[in-house]
Amino acid sequence: MPAFDPRRHLIxxxxxxxxxxxxxxxxxxxxxxxxxxxxxxxxxAVCTLFFxxxxxxxxxxxxxxxxxxxxxxGFDASTSSTSKGETALDTLRTxxxxxxxxxxxxxxxxxxxxxxxxxxxxxxxxLNAGDGRSAHPTQGLxxxxxxxxxxxxxxxxxxxxxVGDVKxxxxxxSDLHALRVLGAGEIRVCGPASLLPDDDTLRxxxxxxxxxxxxxxxxxxxxxxxxxxxxxxxxxxxxxxxHRDYGLTRSRVLRAAPGAxxxxxxxxxxxxxxxxxxxxxxxxxxxxxxxxxxxxxxxVLEDLxxx
Amino acid sequence: MPAFDPRRHLIxxxxxxxxxxxxxxxxxxxxxxxxxxxxxxxxxAVCTLFFxxxxxxxxxxxxxxxxxxxxxxGFDASTSSTSKGETALDTLRTxxxxxxxxxxxxxxxxxxxxxxxxxxxxxxxxLNAGDGRSAHPTQGLxxxxxxxxxxxxxxxxxxxxxVGDVKxxxxxxSDLHALRVLGAGEIRVCGPASLLPDDDTLRxxxxxxxxxxxxxxxxxxxxxxxxxxxxxxxxxxxxxxxHRDYGLTRSRVLRAAPGAxxxxxxxxxxxxxxxxxxxxxxxxxxxxxxxxxxxxxxxVLEDLxxx
Amino acid sequence: MPAFDPRRHLIxxxxxxxxxxxxxxxxxxxxxxxxxxxxxxxxxAVCTLFFxxxxxxxxxxxxxxxxxxxxxxGFDASTSSTSKGETALDTLRTxxxxxxxxxxxxxxxxxxxxxxxxxxxxxxxxLNAGDGRSAHPTQGLxxxxxxxxxxxxxxxxxxxxxVGDVKxxxxxxSDLHALRVLGAGEIRVCGPASLLPDDDTLRxxxxxxxxxxxxxxxxxxxxxxxxxxxxxxxxxxxxxxxHRDYGLTRSRVLRAAPGAxxxxxxxxxxxxxxxxxxxxxxxxxxxxxxxxxxxxxxxVLEDLxxx
Numbered sequence: 001m002p003a004f005d006p007r008r009h010l011i012x013x014x015x016x017x018x019x020x021x022x023x024x025x026x027x028x029x030x031x032x033x034x035x036x037x038x039x040x041x042x043x044x045a046v047c048t049l050f051f052x053x054x055x056x057x058x059x060x061x062x063x064x065x066x067x068x069x070x071x072x073x074g075f076d077a078s079t080s081s082t083s084k085g086e087t088a089l090d091t092l093r094t095x096x097x098x099x100x101x102x103x104x105x106x107x108x109x110x111x112x113x114x115x116x117x118x119x120x121x122x123x124x125x126x127l128n129a130g131d132g133r134s135a136h137p138t139q140g141l142x143x144x145x146x147x148x149x150x151x152x153x154x155x156x157x158x159x160x161x162x163v164g165d166v167k168x169x170x171x172x173x174s175d176l177h178a179l180r181v182l183g184a185g186e187i188r189v190c191g192p193a194s195l196l197p198d199d200d201t202l203r204x205x206x207x208x209x210x211x212x213x214x215x216x217x218x219x220x221x222x223x224x225x226x227x228x229x230x231x232x233x234x235x236x237x238x239x240x241x242x243h244r245d246y247g248l249t250r251s252r253v254l255r256a257a258p259g260a261x262x263x264x265x266x267x268x269x270x271x272x273x274x275x276x277x278x279x280x281x282x283x284x285x286x287x288x289x290x291x292x293x294x295x296x297x298x299x300v301l302e303d304l305x306x307x
Numbered sequence: 308m309p310a311f312d313p314r315r316h317l318i319x320x321x322x323x324x325x326x327x328x329x330x331x332x333x334x335x336x337x338x339x340x341x342x343x344x345x346x347x348x349x350x351x352a353v354c355t356l357f358f359x360x361x362x363x364x365x366x367x368x369x370x371x372x373x374x375x376x377x378x379x380x381g382f383d384a385s386t387s388s389t390s391k392g393e394t395a396l397d398t399l400r401t402x403x404x405x406x407x408x409x410x411x412x413x414x415x416x417x418x419x420x421x422x423x424x425x426x427x428x429x430x431x432x433x434l435n436a437g438d439g440r441s442a443h444p445t446q447g448l449x450x451x452x453x454x455x456x457x458x459x460x461x462x463x464x465x466x467x468x469x470v471g472d473v474k475x476x477x478x479x480x481s482d483l484h485a486l487r488v489l490g491a492g493e494i495r496v497c498g499p500a501s502l503l504p505d506d507d508t509l510r511x512x513x514x515x516x517x518x519x520x521x522x523x524x525x526x527x528x529x530x531x532x533x534x535x536x537x538x539x540x541x542x543x544x545x546x547x548x549x550h551r552d553y554g555l556t557r558s559r560v561l562r563a564a565p566g567a568x569x570x571x572x573x574x575x576x577x578x579x580x581x582x583x584x585x586x587x588x589x590x591x592x593x594x595x596x597x598x599x600x601x602x603x604x605x606x607v608l609e610d611l612x613x614x
Numbered sequence: 615m616p617a618f619d620p621r622r623h624l625i626x627x628x629x630x631x632x633x634x635x636x637x638x639x640x641x642x643x644x645x646x647x648x649x650x651x652x653x654x655x656x657x658x659a660v661c662t663l664f665f666x667x668x669x670x671x672x673x674x675x676x677x678x679x680x681x682x683x684x685x686x687x688g689f690d691a692s693t694s695s696t697s698k699g700e701t702a703l704d705t706l707r708t709x710x711x712x713x714x715x716x717x718x719x720x721x722x723x724x725x726x727x728x729x730x731x732x733x734x735x736x737x738x739x740x741l742n743a744g745d746g747r748s749a750h751p752t753q754g755l756x757x758x759x760x761x762x763x764x765x766x767x768x769x770x771x772x773x774x775x776x777v778g779d780v781k782x783x784x785x786x787x788s789d790l791h792a793l794r795v796l797g798a799g800e801i802r803v804c805g806p807a808s809l810l811p812d813d814d815t816l817r818x819x820x821x822x823x824x825x826x827x828x829x830x831x832x833x834x835x836x837x838x839x840x841x842x843x844x845x846x847x848x849x850x851x852x853x854x855x856x857h858r859d860y861g862l863t864r865s866r867v868l869r870a871a872p873g874a875x876x877x878x879x880x881x882x883x884x885x886x887x888x889x890x891x892x893x894x895x896x897x898x899x900x901x902x903x904x905x906x907x908x909x910x911x912x913x914v915l916e917d918l919x920x921x
Contacts, residue, residue: 036657043343045370056708059687063659063712066685071373073366086574094363094573097597098370266708267700290711350650352677378680380673393881401670401880404904405677 003118009126010300011114012135013177021141021181022153024299028145031067032295040302041070046102047095050129051077051088054106056266057129060290061104061138064297070305073100088112089119096121102305103127110134125304133170138300139265140174142292144182146285147220149292150261155179159257161188161214163246164224164273165195166202171265172224173201180204190214191224191246194235211246215255223248223264226273239272248274253283261285311424316433317607318421319442320484328448328488329460331606335452338374339602347609348377353409354402357436358384358395361413363573364436367597368411368445371604377612380407395419396426403428409612410434417441432611440477445607446572447481449599451489453592454527456599457568462486466564468495468521470553471531471580472502473509478572479531480508487511497521498531498553501542518553522562530555530571533580546579555581560590568592617732623740624914625728626749627791635755635795636767638913642759645681646909654916655684660716661709664743665691665702668720670880671743674904675718675752678911684919687714702726703733710735716919717741724748739918747784752914753879754788756906758796760899761834763906764875769793773871775802775828777860778838778887779809780816785879786838787815794818804828805838805860808849825860829869837862837878840887853886862888867897875899 006015013021031037046065048058058074065072075095077088086094092103103126105113110132117126130136151158160179166172166189179187188206189196196207208214215221230236253262262274262283270276278284313322320328338344353372355365365381372379382402384395393401399410410433412420417439424433437443458465467486473479473496486494495513496503503514515521522528537543560569569581569590577583585591620629627635645651660679662672672688679686691705700708706717717740719727724746731740744750765772774793780786780803793801802820803810810821822828829835844850867876876888876897884890892898 038657043345045373047366055689059661059689059709060712062687063685063714066659067657071370073369075362075366087577090574090577093594094597095366097594098367098601099598100370267704270701270704287707287711290708291713294712350652352680354673378677380676382669382673394884397881397884400901401904402673404901405674405908406905407677 004114004120008304009117009120010137010304011117011126011128013137013140013174013181016181018181018183021144021178024141024296024303025145025148027302028141028292028295028299029148031298032145032149032292036067037298037302038067038069041065041068041305043071044102044305045071045073045100046104046301046305047073047075047100048104048129049075049077049092049095049106051105051107051112052130053078054130057106060293061129061297064294064301065102067294067298068302070102070301088116092116092120096124101125102301104129106130108132127300127304130170133168134173136170136174138293138297139171140178141300142289142296143175143222143263143265144178145292145296146263146289147261149288150285151219155182155184157185158220159186159188159218160184160220160222161190161218161256162222162224163190163211163214163248165226165230166191166224167195167197168227168230169224175222176201176205188214188218192236192242195230212252212255215252218256219260221248221253221256221260221262223262223273225265225267226269243272247272248278250275250277250281253278253281263289266290311421311427315611316424316427316435317444317611318424318433318435320444320447320481320488323488325488325490328451328485331448331603331610332452332455334609335448335599335602335606336455338605339452339456339599343374344605344609345374345376348372348375348612350378351409351612352378352380352407353411353608353612354380354382354407355411355436356382356384356399356402357412358414358419359437360385361437364413365411367600368436368604371601371608372409374601374605375609377409377608395423399423399427403431408432409608411436413437415439434607434611437477440475441480443477443481445600445604446478447485448607449596449603450482450529450570450572451485452599452603453570453596454568456595457592458526462489462491464492465527466493466495466525467491467527467529468497468525468563469529469531470497470518470521470555472533472537473498473531474502474504475534475537476531482529483508483512495521495525499543499549502537519559519562522559525563526567528555528560528563528567528569530569530580532572532574533576550579554579555585557582557584557588560585560588570596573597618728618734622918623731623734624751624918625731625740625742627751627754627788627795630795632795632797635758635792638755638910638917639759639762641916642755642906642909642913643762645912646759646906650681651912651916652681652683655679655682655919657685658716658919659685659687659714660718660915660919661687661689661714662718662743663689663691663706663709664719665721665726666744667692668744671720672718674907675743675911678908678915679716681908681912682916684716684915702730706730706734710738715739716915718743720744722746741914741918744784747782748787750784750788752907752911753785754792755914756903756910757789757836757877757879758792759906759910760877760903761875763902764899765833769796769798771799772834773800773802773832774798774834774836775804775832775870776836776838777804777825777828777862779840779844780805780838781809781811782841782844783838789836790815790819802828802832806850806856809844826866826869829866832870833874835862835867835870835874835876837876837887839879839881840883857886861886862892864889864891864895867892867895877903880904
């Protein structure tokens, strides 16, 4: 049992009821078709509270909030009074007291956003924009929206392949939770042993270290970003080796099922986990994912903050 | 005689007529009850011009301006063309020329905001968001609003105790001015000799170095932040010593008058000038102060900028 | 032939038809008189995308976009995912995919904005806010608007003198293009040989190294900023020497034609290329240029982004 109200906050996807997730995706699809709802959050103040920098995600949330008519504020916690020794919780409480009702929070530490949510004032909602390796729920949702657009709402026949550094990826964890909630037919995970988690993250998945084999018959290829730190950590020999074994090339795309879609959360390491040809090719839904990100964030903000 | 028009700018509280201060507090109370005035400054551009960083104060002003319908811009003067050698005055004049009518200015140096106000273009208003050790007038006003909410509008019977590093505190100076304007019954000041000013800042105050004695019968305890630099300056031996002598604990709160309120401008050094128990306890009006900050800033911005 | 559509983007002024430039200036004059057009870009998202920092120009565009009712976002490319190795083009495409239609782009490298424009998605417009030494077209347009206000719309009798570091100045290049498009009577250029370009930048100009002689009869004096790096580069001996030879003093202004106007793109190096007396004197149109900057940017944004 979480110590926070899961209807008031969005912290992760593992416990979200299927009908709620489908409701959010349905509403997000509406926004993805270009509809705005400028009155939905008129007069509501929303604040991005990033303890770890990320311009892309911040912009996406900001656009979503603007299209709902909200007032959007930014608090860059890496350069402000947290450096004066203020705790994250005091920062949250202070901005709450100013009348801000929605917080979009990113934090380096696993569980930090849930912890803040458990202590938030009544009437405020927290939205996890990424914490540690744990969760990035709006990324999970936008990936599901993209899959639905590409393959239809019934995931029961779908073979989804997630490739790369699952161990350190909050994106992968949120995707895995969402795919289970929506009943994906088969979830395959592929990557070097050093980058796959050995806990129950991969329960129910078909795990493989052989990319070419794993590709056979896959309907969706979800590529993960390889952080360059993994080499310094000794988990990967070289970018060249990684690319040879796990880089998505045109010829590898052809091994997958006909009409397979290619996805990546961005920013892409072109030439490492994906080639230019694939990133910019007809199978790539990468920019569609970005567009869906705004739509999904609109749906979540509206759901949590509309009075 | 100041070289700027005190009705057009808010630089300090020392010369503000009592009826004007009470008018602002009356209007701020209206905003504190949740009312917006989205038409008041519609189409008016307001710029935060911070030569010293402060996220909390900037956010509070930004929220206030948004609730009045203004367009809000931010100019972080520590990272911009001032580093190309432009003077603060040229920066001000340039942004004025762009059509910005209200400036919320913070500066490290005493008197810097007054100096800028004296040279501002006709039709623009400057609002001091803190200069050196001199003044932080909206903090003074929000503290007065908080006192009124807690103790009523008649300050003549009130015993107010200000504790800590008054010497380096613009908050304390603005509080002292405001308390005098509003006719507070008794103003007590307490702190180590090294942190109390020896000029006329404390005129009319009851000064003490004995915190426990000073607490007796006090109706409001205004705690100040202890900057960690004071130790490096040799003005304080250690945080432990400071906490022992001037830290507000639960048992010390009990020495004050029944119903005494605890205030702090934030961010708090928990465990130094105030314990967790008091900061988060029923006597604490700290978050109410933060909420009142937005209301007071709305009242001031509306007063100065409404055509 | 450029690889981008010159009606969709504003990259430079060299190929702009005279009637289009005059149309933009006419519309800008309307905005300079204080008119807003809050419905023009309502619901349109505009993003400043600065790969080189500049607060003044960013604020000016932001104010312009707000007065047209747009949603304005900021992407500071020097502190964000470009540092994760993302290319400028991927950054652009990502923000485009979020639904942003207008991009205000500044970049250190010559031609970088044109290059991005050539690859922009259908339906988005790029506006060059300065690239390398090449172009700063809205600065050129605002200078023309200022000249029109001071001297009337017929430039055919006008003698314009540009003074200083033309070699490294995108402002000068855009001014030169605009003056040619509008048919300026005589364009004079003056500066030390080390700071004048030896390519075809100055074609058709009267070039001189003798400031006092060049001033005779000039109707407009366009002073350029001397970057301090020029001394380190060995292109200028000292600020004192530069001021003696090319600094605009009161007595030098008197050598020019009666009613000559003084212009400077800012920020000014007071005491180097211009004295306080001239910068703040009656001949100075410097703040008027700043005001015109917002008006010109409104005209351009409206022209490019109104559906």
